[in-house]
């Protein structure tokens with residue numbers, strides 16, 4: 001469906017209420033994103049609410065200004081140069097990058113950390129098609145990114161000229177709404193619509209502009225962000241569903257809260273903690289939403305899902321009520337883990353989600369609440385406080401809180417055992433790091449050091465996935481997981497976007513070296529554009545996560561998964577950044593600390609390369625893999641009856657035999 005007045009994929013429903021979130025007081029926990037330190041002072045438009053004669057480019061740029069845009073990520077192109085030329089005078093920084101997948105990831109990271117719009121742009125044709133993967137990632141991260149896609153000129157479209165493609169159909173399935181300027185007189189209307197919908201729909205929108213429409217002039221009226229509350233102003237939920245949810249809370253004996261990304265987006269993390277404290281129940285977080293609960297809180301169980309916290313999963317397994325708040329319950333995030341199915345099938349499930357299309361899709365919810373996560377939690381707490389004596393689970397509050405502690409302690413012991421477990425390969429002096437030990441050193445260096453407020457972005461890969469079981473955050477909007485689109489190449493551009501939005505925060509990316517190879521060209525941008533970050537590269541000489549599948553289900557035939565790498569620290573130095581390589585475990589913490597000091601004190605980017613062994617954690621997709629069964633004679637030898645006995649790659653160390661030769665400090 002097109003698009004002239006904007007394609008909108010979904011409808012808002014009646015449960016969206018009238019309360020005024022925009023005017024509310026700041027939550028006690030952390031600052032609301034809008035008030036956090038920003039990269040630059042917000043420029044003011046000269047033109048709002050007045051009808052003014054403007055060039056179309058001026059109208060476009062003034063609309064950006066009216067919506068608070070101070071930073072746009074992309075690569076220069078003639079298609080939008082008439083507007084780009086105005087950016088400096090409008091107070092908009094154009095962050096010029098090396099690859100448009102990275103600029104769109106930067107826009108995503110920028111918006112996830114700041115709560116503001118992230119904006120990306122590219123040349124018509126290849127500049128915008130390069131961005132598709134990152135916009136798909138932003139879609140599943142629910143990020144209000146506006147992807148501006150200039151397209152071929154209106155009078156030549158269809159002639160198959162230079163850099164022509166059907167931009168609208170390419171982005172259709174990865175954006176929430178498509179706003180197409182079908183007449184230049186609608187430049188402001190469609191630009192404003194793209195910004196308003198990105199926010200109200202909680203996801204990326206596309207603003208498609210034929211390149212010739214930047215030229216010419218019209219009378220335009222710019223209104224700026226909607227002030228009438230509208231679709232963004234959500235209620236806690238419908239009256240009936242709130243009553244049912246509270247009845248379920250009253251009668252539960254052992255509730256657990258599952259806190260999702262909607263809790264972060266609605267600034268409700270602190271409220272979730274308060275409800276948990278009142279009920280005495282544990283709070284688990286959903287897959288890659290490790291910052292949806294205060295990490296150091298005694299009731300924080302950690303994340304469920306792939307390589308998450310077994311403590312969280314054990315607590316969920318015992319629950320008779322799951323309060324799943326601000327989550328679509330993505331199916332990947334509730335798969336069995338560590339060989340156990342933990343989802344409590346007999347428990348009552350209350351699912352709270354602002355998007356009605358995502359209610360009850362992956363799990364049957366006994367009670368569906370279409371509403372705002374934070375408001376829902378506040379409402380449940382208000383009701384619970386008003387009738388404390390009717391809440392069954394409070395009769396054993398102490399006992400249940402103690403059992404939460406046991407689950408957490410048990411998991412920490414088990415995780416320590418997995419981390420400490422050494423074999424002859426990983427002994428000190430052997431020049432090769434055990435991935436789990438390196439991760440523990442990194443997380444300790446951050447938590448216990450002077451950069452404990454760091455933002456961390458992770459990538460897709462085995463080392464990063466193992467790290468997800470170790471990462472917790474006291475502040476929301478501090479973790480940029482790659483979410484369920486699961487694309488390698490996410491972490492460092494995401495954290496660059498975060499750094500542009502919050503230069504006051506230390507920003508760190510974790511990436512496997514395979515994934516790092518997809519994004520490393522933008523280290524040049526870090527240096528050139530003065531966006532200092534720190535990247536930890538886990539160099540294990542393989543596309544490890546995929547090799548794990550070959551270990552388990554393909555008889556250790558490593559087709560396409562071994563990597564013989566150059567020194568990534570040397571590459572970093574060649575690009576103008578610092579490079580450090582670590583081959584012994586006691587180098588890891590100090591190297592990270594040194595890199596973060598360089599970032600915060602000297603504005604320097606550092607790549608910390610960790611030479612790890614090939615040891616691998618559990619596979620991503622046990623649910624989707626089968627042992628191979630071949631029918632043709634020539635392939636018979638590849639059939640398999642059972643999984644690998646060891647579960648680990650043969651040749652656990654990659655060919656660069658003398659790791660110690662790699663070691664270098666900052667140059």
Ligand SMILES: Cc1ncc(C[n+]2csc(CCOP(=O)(O)OP(=O)(O)O)c2C)c(N)n1
Nearest residue numbers: 461462463487488512513514515543544545
């Ligand atoms: C863009 C993209 N291509 C391919 C994949 C498939 N894939 C998933 S994990 C992975 C391996 C990642 O290797 P690396 O970054 O070296 O991390 P490691 O698993 O070795 O820790 C690959 C290729 C993907 N997720 N995304």
Ligand SMILES: [Mg+2]
Nearest residue numbers: 512513542544
């Ligand atoms: Mg690797």
